[in-house]
Amino acid sequence: MNRIIYKNKDESVAILIPAQEVLDIVGLQAIAEKDVPHNLPYWLVSDTDIPTDRTDRDRWVLEDMPEPDGFGGESSEFTDTELQALYRQGVIK
Secondary structure (H helix, E strand, C coil): CCEEEEECCCCCEEEECCCHHHHHHHCHHHHHHHHCCECCEEEEECHHHCCCCCCCHHHCCCCCCCCCCEEECCCCCCCHHHHHHHHHCCCCC
16 A cells, blocks of 8 residues: 545545655654545555546545544644654654
């Protein structure tokens, strides 16, 4: 699992591709909770689950999805602990 998908309020599909160095340090769940809009459900998927043909991307829909892996958090920021880990690894300065 290395992608985050969710449905925007306008029903369009959003795909988040996290930076590998951030993914390695804080994990996909923390990134999803930070970056998915508040209270919107999200799913953690593999890049192979996403169509490679982007021609009709504006027509993609999320259908027959399992229970979501989580919901967007209230804050669009990492926790202090996550930020300190990113700082120690040189990801942020």
